[in-house]
Amino acid sequence: MAGTTPPFARFEFMIAWRYLRARRAEGGVSVMTWISLIGITLAVMALIATLAVRSGFRAEFVDTILGANAHVTIYNAAQVDGAGRIDRSIANYEDMAERVRAVPGVIRAAPLIKGQVMASAGGRNAGVEVFGISAGNLETIPRIVDPQEAEGDIALFGGDAAIAIGSGVARELGVVAGDRIKIISPDGVKTAFGTSPRVKAYEVVYVFTAGRYDIDRTRVYMPFDEAQSYFNREGVADELEVMVREPERIDAMSVALLEAAGERALLWTWRDASGSFLRALDIEDNVMFVILSILVLIAAMNITSGLIMLVKNKGRDIGILRTMGLTEGAVLRVFFLCGAFTGIIGTAMGVLLGCLFAIYIDPIFGIVNALSGGGVWDPSVRGISFLPAKLQLGDVLSAVGLSLGLSFIVTIFPARRAARMNPVEALRYE
Incomplete structure (x- = not known):
């Protein structure tokens, strides 16, 4: 019976994957899927690359402070x-x-x-x-x-x-x-x-x-x-x-x-000397994370657009599936999987590209510097002599969690619309 079907059964994955591989006549859906996939990939890549550069810059800056300056200076009043x-x-x-x-x-x-x-x-x-x-x-x-x-x-x-x-x-x-x-x-x-x-x-x-x-x-x-x-x-x-x-x-x-x-002794610590700069880095880190999170959200919203088009094009199929015994929950899960597949694949590609960018940042930056004629990185302004990047597991996991979370959330609304579609209305004009 349909009511005894376990959630996320194999046939639900099969139907979702079939819908994602749109036929030529439904090329609009396929294009929207690709746009969503590329958008999430680039957004996650940008987020991971930015977090890596942020972590590397902070670590290198603090290391130069602690490695060449006193941690504490003691002087007399x-x-x-x-x-x-x-x-x-x-x-x-x-x-x-x-x-x-x-x-x-x-x-x-x-x-x-x-x-x-x-x-x-x-x-x-x-x-x-x-x-x-x-x-x-x-x-x-x-x-x-x-x-x-x-x-x-x-x-x-x-x-x-x-x-x-x-x-x-x-x-x-x-x-x-x-x-x-x-x-x-x-x-x-x-x-x-x-x-x-x-x-x-x-x-x-x-x-x-x-x-x-x-x-x-x-x-x-x-x-x-x-x-x-x-x-x-x-x-x-x-x-x-x-x-x-x-x-x-x-x-x-x-x-x-x-x-x-x-x-008579007074203290001047490394935090006193560089505290304002470190606090400015913290504020900049938070602002950059929020801005890039919005970028990920915008990319994830493309999934909603693609799913709405998919639901509209698959109205007849939804009606047939419902008359065959599929529950609202099964239909919801099918279209949820359609959006989730896009989010998962885009996130995985974004993690791969973001990690590669952080690992090979020196040759990449060298190419950018050469194409721009040099002088892109001015150590007199930025304080350190090169652009560092430091991959941290916490940064990667936060980017993955943000991307997947937003992708799953925005998928729920068009999936619910498909699940609540009346099969009689869907088949009336077919």
Whole structure:
């Protein structure tokens, strides 16, 4: 009996598949099916590709922050010295560093000297930021010791007249490893006639590419002792550069770090430095997902159009099937399967194309860059030197779930219309 037929029986799949393979006389239905299929494929591909690029950009941006910068910077609150000048220097920096290293989760605490100077070579000048750090501590910075590209030998950094510079600084000055550059500071030697600029030549022993434009373009590393002498900071440090095992938990460590550093200590975490940008990324991620979800919805609505045309063309068949004993539920499932097949096939093709795009994004982007004449990706604007993509299972599953969910939902309405069609009315004019 028809009433005992189990849902989604084999004959329902057979009828649905037969309807999807429309005859030539019903070419309009076939065209709408293809339009729906291509639309869902492209929408899912765009959604997965966008989510992959979004995840890759965020991961690469955070990695460059954590790999080449302090996770926490500890510095002293300002106080006025005997000469009436504001002083933030750390006199007992070695003791402070030892106390901070003892905090659970801290993997490095390095005293640092910082100063902004001008670098000059061959008549070319560039404003740079000097980081005075010991050779041992420099070799613990991931993006410096293991950069995207490197020239020279970091092991030579320990000499007094040896420095390491970013690749952007090297390009700006037109130098390579082994060349010498002049470092010029306005706060130099104090004489009876005032303070004269300090100029000293250093050999470039190491050129690194950290992958972050603002680092590669401005950063210069100088041995800590030499930086103390050059910047008139003998016996003191400007700040403490701290790296921790779990940077994402830095807020939970703040109290322990402050207690270890001392009563004058203040903290500046990587979240403080880049928090606004990360929040902007989160907002952009949400907006992009909503916009692309609308794109998937528009593509899925084509299924509704195709099914409405199919129901209209198959009115006689529906009447015959109903008179043969098919229930409303069986007819509904037949036309639901017609739309579901389109959604499933389109989603599968979209996942395949989206994953391939994310995997081969570098050659694809290279072709686009070549066709456009270059300059599509400007690292000075975007902060990193290439377009990254990172496929994540959660992103793919969210795209699949969204596409299939919308495809199934929009299929229900024309399927119900077919199921409620009166067989007598459907056959009256046949």
